[in-house]
Amino acid sequence: MLLKTKDRLSVQQPLQIKRGIEHQGPIYESNYHVPFESIEMYKELIDQFSREGVISMLYGPRQYGKTSVALALARELSRNQNLNVCYIIFESSLSRIPNFWTYLATYIVPDNESEVNSSIDLRRLMGLSYAKTGKKLLLMIDEFDLLLKCNVQLFTDFANFLRSSIVSDWFYGFLGIGNYELSNLVLKMTGNSGGPFNVDKTVLAVPFNENQMMQFFHSLQWKFREDIMKLIIDYSGGAPGVFVSLIKFAIDFGYHRKTVRDWVNHFHFEGVSSEYYACYNKTYIRIKQDIEDRPYLLESLRNALKSNKILGSERSHYHELWTIH
Numbered sequence: 049m050l051l052k053t054k055d056r057l058s059v060q061q062p063l064q065i066k067r068g069i070e071h072q073g074p075i076y077e078s079n080y081h082v083p084f085e086s087i088e089m090y091k092e093l094i095d096q097f098s099r100e101g102v103i104s105m106l107y108g109p110r111q112y113g114k115t116s117v118a119l120a121l122a123r124e125l126s127r128n129q130n131l132n133v134c135y136i137i138f139e140s141s142l143s144r145i146p147n148f149w150t151y152l153a154t155y156i157v158p159d160n161e162s163e164v165n166s167s168i169d170l171r172r173l174m175g176l177s178y179a180k181t182g183k184k185l186l187l188m189i190d191e192f193d194l195l196l197k198c199n200v201q202l203f204t205d206f207a208n209f210l211r212s213s214i215v216s217d218w219f220y221g222f223l224g225i226g227n228y229e230l231s232n233l234v235l236k237m238t239g240n241s242g243g244p245f246n247v248d249k250t251v252l253a254v255p256f257n258e259n260q261m262m263q264f265f266h267s268l269q270w271k272f273r274e275d276i277m278k279l280i281i282d283y284s285g286g287a288p289g290v291f292v293s294l295i296k297f298a299i300d301f302g303y304h305r306k307t308v309r310d311w312v313n314h315f316h317f318e319g320v321s322s323e324y325y326a327c328y329n330k331t332y333i334r335i336k337q338d339i340e341d342r343p344y345l346l347e348s349l350r351n352a353l354k355s356n357k358i359l360g361s362e363r364s365h366y367h368e369l370w371t372i373h
Contacts, residue, residue: 083267084117086264087113087117087288088254090117093121094121097121097125097186100220101221103214104222105224105225105226106118106226107193108254109227110227111288111289112255112287112289113289114190114225116288118223118225119135121188121223131185132156132181132184132186134156138190140198143199143202148202150163150164150165156170156187157177166205167208174218175216175217185218185220187222188224189224190225190226192224193226257286261280261281264291268295271305272304273307276305276308280295289329293328294329297328
């Protein structure tokens, strides 16, 4: 089994993410105090990939746990000695067609020495690799929506690659991970409801509900104060990435037994140098930097928060925690 990232790291190690709010990166298993087996999208994907020949898409907002769930899925499926599970992150530098196919070949078959510049070359290589190892390919591409945005022709070529590969002996399945663009990429590509290839399943990343989050708290060996549980639930909005990073932060620094007032300095946007923002969730730092670069966004953000009653008197006891300075 080969399980790889761009830098040939174990999936439990942090990936190298460039600056920008587009992608903060996942909350890794060491930071995850919520069992994956309790998350619906994880269970749905496990069920889907219990059989071969599946092409699936996992999509949803940032910080909804998509990458973390995909990595957990990869670790679980890698237990199957007959699978070559390959997880990569697509980035704009791969948008030139020869680079993309060469990159895939490098990380799917690391010891390959032949030249791979096209989908035809890659299919040939996969056939030879399967004949040698007997392992089928399960390919996962994160930021898959960027493929369409960066290079329509490359996306078309990759779609044809999937369509022709699904009947091959060496092909087990494919999972594309990305934002909401994945839900309508077929329409954006063709202008109609047809598609460049058939997608068997789409899985939408959804927020945890309050009951789920309360169950997670009660399953932990650490006992949280009721007001701190309420704070974390409210602040996260059910976004899995935010929820689990807050739990990890609270446990590491003992805030699960402190008062709401003790948290104030850690959750002001002015307090982004705090341990939480510096080490557990850097997305807010990057958002703040982008807002400072484009001040007109701040007013839009304030209006959005007010319209959703996030900033308002009805939450006056948490107002200091939500106010953006």
